[in-house]
Amino acid sequence: MNAAPLARRPLACLKAGLRQTRQHRLFARQLATEATTTPTETTEAAATTPRAPLQHDFFKLNDRKTKTLRTAFAVYPTTTAAGTQSAAPPPVNALLSLHEAQIKKMDPTGARTALVARNREAAQPGDVLMVTHRRGGEPFAGVCLSIRRRGIDTGVLLRNHLTKVPVEMWFKVYNRNVAGLEVIKRRAKRARRARLTYMRQAKHDMGSVEDLVFEWKRTRKVYSTGKPAAAGKGKDKGKKAVAAGGKKK
Amino acid sequence: MIQLKTILNCIDNSGAALVECAIVVGQKRHASIGDRIVVVVQEQRGAHAEGMASSSGPKVKRGDIRHAIVVRTRQPVQRRDGSVIRFADNACVLINKAGDPIGSRISGVVGQELRKKKWSKILSMAPMQA
Amino acid sequence: MAPRLPARCWRQLAPPTATPLARTTTPSHTAAGAAALPYSPSPSGWSTLQPRDKPYRYNQVSSGLPAPTTGPAAALKRKEHSTPVRAGLLGIKKGMTVFMGRTGARIACTVLQLDRVQAVLNKTRAKHGYWAVQVGMGERLAGNVGAPLLGYYEAKGIAPKEVLAEFRVRNEKGLLPVGVQLFPDWFHVGQRVDVRSNCRGKGFAGGMKRHGFAGQEASHGNSKNHRTIGTTGPSQGSGSRVMPGKKMPGRMGGQRVTVQNLPVLLVDNELGIVVVKGAVAGPKGAVVRIQDACKQDPPPQAFIDKTMAQLQERFPDAEAHLQAARERHLELKAARQEKRIAELMAEGMKPSEEEAEIMEAIIAASIADDAAAVADTKPTF
Numbered sequence: 088m089n090a091a092p093l094a095r096r097p098l099a100c101l102k103a104g105l106r107q108t109r110q111h112r113l114f115a116r117q118l119a120t121e122a123t124t125t126p127t128e129t130t131e132a133a134a135t136t137p138r139a140p141l142q143h144d145f146f147k148l149n150d151r152k153t154k155t156l157r158t159a160f161a162v163y164p165t166t167t168a169a170g171t172q173s174a175a176p177p178p179v180n181a182l183l184s185l186h187e188a189q190i191k192k193m194d195p196t197g198a199r200t201a202l203v204a205r206n207r208e209a210a211q212p213g214d215v216l217m218v219t220h221r222r223g224g225e226p227f228a229g230v231c232l233s234i235r236r237r238g239i240d241t242g243v244l245l246r247n248h249l250t251k252v253p254v255e256m257w258f259k260v261y262n263r264n265v266a267g268l269e270v271i272k273r274r275a276k277r278a279r280r281a282r283l284t285y286m287r288q289a290k291h292d293m294g295s296v297e298d299l300v301f302e303w304k305r306t307r308k309v310y311s312t313g314k315p316a317a318a319g320k321g322k323d324k325g326k327k328a329v330a331a332g333g334k335k336k
Numbered sequence: 337m338i339q340l341k342t343i344l345n346c347i348d349n350s351g352a353a354l355v356e357c358a359i360v361v362g363q364k365r366h367a368s369i370g371d372r373i374v375v376v377v378q379e380q381r382g383a384h385a386e387g388m389a390s391s392s393g394p395k396v397k398r399g400d401i402r403h404a405i406v407v408r409t410r411q412p413v414q415r416r417d418g419s420v421i422r423f424a425d426n427a428c429v430l431i432n433k434a435g436d437p438i439g440s441r442i443s444g445v446v447g448q449e450l451r452k453k454k455w456s457k458i459l460s461m462a463p464m465q466a
Numbered sequence: 467m468a469p470r471l472p473a474r475c476w477r478q479l480a481p482p483t484a485t486p487l488a489r490t491t492t493p494s495h496t497a498a499g500a501a502a503l504p505y506s507p508s509p510s511g512w513s514t515l516q517p518r519d520k521p522y523r524y525n526q527v528s529s530g531l532p533a534p535t536t537g538p539a540a541a542l543k544r545k546e547h548s549t550p551v552r553a554g555l556l557g558i559k560k561g562m563t564v565f566m567g568r569t570g571a572r573i574a575c576t577v578l579q580l581d582r583v584q585a586v587l588n589k590t591r592a593k594h595g596y597w598a599v600q601v602g603m604g605e606r607l608a609g610n611v612g613a614p615l616l617g618y619y620e621a622k623g624i625a626p627k628e629v630l631a632e633f634r635v636r637n638e639k640g641l642l643p644v645g646v647q648l649f650p651d652w653f654h655v656g657q658r659v660d661v662r663s664n665c666r667g668k669g670f671a672g673g674m675k676r677h678g679f680a681g682q683e684a685s686h687g688n689s690k691n692h693r694t695i696g697t698t699g700p701s702q703g704s705g706s707r708v709m710p711g712k713k714m715p716g717r718m719g720g721q722r723v724t725v726q727n728l729p730v731l732l733v734d735n736e737l738g739i740v741v742v743k744g745a746v747a748g749p750k751g752a753v754v755r756i757q758d759a760c761k762q763d764p765p766p767q768a769f770i771d772k773t774m775a776q777l778q779e780r781f782p783d784a785e786a787h788l789q790a791a792r793e794r795h796l797e798l799k800a801a802r803q804e805k806r807i808a809e810l811m812a813e814g815m816k817p818s819e820e821e822a823e824i825m826e827a828i829i830a831a832s833i834a835d836d837a838a839a840v841a842d843t844k845p846t847f
Contacts, residue, residue: 143623143794145811146608146616159807160616161798163791165582165605165625169645169784174582176605177738181579182560184737193566221570224448227466240564240572242418249445252408253424254466264417264570418564418572 142167186238193239193261202268203234203241203260210234212283213274215296216245217303218258219267227256228271228300230293233282243268246286248295253287271296271303337411338367338426343378345427347407347446348439348461351394352430354379355404367406369413369446370453375404375428395438396430402438404428405455407446407462421447421466429458437461538595551764552640552773553599553633554757555583555648557740559663561750565731565741575731576746578661578754580650580738581605584624585642589632597635599642603753604628620798623791629753643784645791646777650733650740654769658727658759659740665747667720677713723747727759 143161150157168174178184194200202210210216210231217228229245232255239261246255258265285291338344338357346352355375360367367373377400396402408423415421423445430438437458446462459465527533534540557578565573580603587600606626608616619626624645635641642648653659673679673695681693695715698708725746732741746754758764777784801810
């Protein structure tokens with residue numbers, strides 16, 4: 088704000104200042120321009136007066152040689168939009184907010200997010216994971232080679248041998264088609280790489296994880312007190328698996 | 337990405353072991369899982385080696401020109417839900433002109449894209465699909 | 467030019483009462499004689515015929531001729547169907563992400579963010595020759611704006627904008643109240659839009675990259691001509707020249723690219739974003755223009771009415787604000803011309819009594835608000 092008119096027109100500047108602070112407060116509260124609910128004060132003012140009074144500063148243009156005032160123009164505050172003070176800049180991190188909203192929608196319980204978080208409890212490269220499809224079909228298990236964290240587009244890369252043929256699959260963690268994502272076996276020691284591409288080499292290849300899956304299913308049957316172990320129905324099972332893995336550590 | 341000169345594994349019991357792609361049928365691009373190609377049989381499966389060939393002997397011989405369906409590719413294939421599948425080899429199954437498999441058994445995993453491309457006969461013969 | 471007539475002829479034509487005969491018998495070229503004539507002499511001669519009021523208007527429909535197929539009116543008519551009904555928005559490309567569908571589909575999409583998009587100017591057929599809405603986005607410091615534009619924004623009562631763009635509309639129904647802010651709900655989910663932006667500049671590129679030429683052989687005696695464009699045309703007999711428009715190496719990219727018929731997946735007023743399916747040209751931060759798809763039917767009339775009603779509801783005093791800003795602009799403009807802008811600045815804006823009352827009310831309300839806020843926050847900490 089131009090401070091010069093403060094002495095000459097104390098009230099006008101005060102009003103503008105107040106408007107700005109109010110705008111700031113509103114902005115801080117909702118971190119967004121809520122178009123449908125304009126500030127109540129403004130609407131009241133509009134109701135009492137025929138039109139909202141003009142508010143503007145002056146921008147001075149000086150003469151280059153003499154450095155004296157050449158001319159000046161009225162410059163309206165950037166929050167002005169057709170008589171209201173509702174125009175605030177949009178949030179800068181719109182993409183992050185969009186991701187958060189999408190993740191909340193696709194993963195209300197937070198189990199999937201917890202499974203790919205950056206901490207010890209989450210799945211890590213080297214762990215053996217199992218993905219269950221929503222539309223039936225056999226669950227795909229495999230050793231996790233890498234986790235690609237991109238908000239809503241987060242995915243895991245699993246590698247397994249099916250009928251002696253090495254197969255690699257990417258799964259999008261937040262996709263509806265991924266019904267369950269479970270940790271079957273933790274790697275004994277934390278992998279020292281983020282991407283275990285060396286596991287594609289014959290020397291380091293883990294081979295089929297079928298026996299690990301079988302073992303895991305057997306133990307789970309024991310724990311689940313005789314209930315039939317329907318292959319991966321929910322995320323809470325995945326969470327249990329995470330917890331169990333943590334204990335094993 | 338199966339194109340001219342690509343060598344593929346043949347995973348049925350028709351008698352071929354390795355085949356070479358000669359033409360991708362019906363499209364100008366490379367072939368992917370579920371696409372039809374014309375192949376030349378390069379290597380026969382030994383009659384006694386793996387027990388794959390049926391008792392009546394190999395149905396195809398080296399140098400035969402046959403049609404085939406690609407069932408596995410090294411090139412990653414993306415699906416509608418964003419998941420991606422990648423096999424360690426390129427493989428195919430021989431068919432006759434009418435589209436029926438020449439072999440009677442398939443020995444390995446095949447891609448699910450076959451379902452979309454209406455090769456259900458091959459799918460039903462396969463021991464596993466991914 | 468009408469044919470010159472001898473004096474005796476125009477004597478008959480001239481109204482007897484209006485011009486005295488004595489003067490008109492000898493047409494004089496003196497100033498006094500010219501002033502008295504019923505026509506204004508042109509530098510190339512003079513005519514007895516009445517000057518045509520609009521001499522360029524000929525072949526009119528009113529004279530029984532068919533409507534012209536060329537000209538501004540015909541052009542507007544021709545383009546009517548490919549011109550969107552409503553104005554579009556300006557946005558900034560924020561980046562790409564995916565949209566996970568309910569049925570498991572994963573759709574790549576682009577996030578476009580609007581930053582204080584306002585209608586700045588309406589262009590009309592009568593004044594400008596076509597219908598259009600000028601839309602501005604973002605903010606620009608007054609110091610980075612030239613004096614002519616400062617005056618322009620002053621007259622609109624709008625803060626200087628970062629970008630200005632013009633959207634053609636079909637007719638006057640597409641015009642918007644000046645100064646109103648447009649939000650993402652200007653579009654509805656599922657509708658198709660055209661998105662225009664400048665693509666990334668690729669620099670000076672060869673024929674293979676720029677136009678997809680095949681290049682030349684790697685061997686068979688080829689020497690140092692593997693990626694060159696080859697011949698540029700036939701030789702003797704065909705003119706020995708390069709045809710205009712021959713595709714050649716040159717600057718690639720950096721031009722405007724329109725992606726048509728992108729479905730809108732999401733609109734969010736809080737985040738100020740429009741999410742469209744697929745890719746949009748240009749890097750992150752590129753300015754994009756979003757408008758109803760010109761190759762689709764316009765949005766349903768009910769929706770258009772709804773958005774216009776929303777504008778009216780959100781900015782009820784837009785017109786009054788514009789009028790006040792205009793009046794203020796005229797006042798300031800006069801002051802600038804008379805070199806007394808300094809006085810006006812010193813004087814500032816005198817609040818009327820009514821305004822002073824409102825001010826008091828606002829001060830009281832904000833004090834109460836602050837107190838409430840303090841009371842709110844205290845127990846929590």
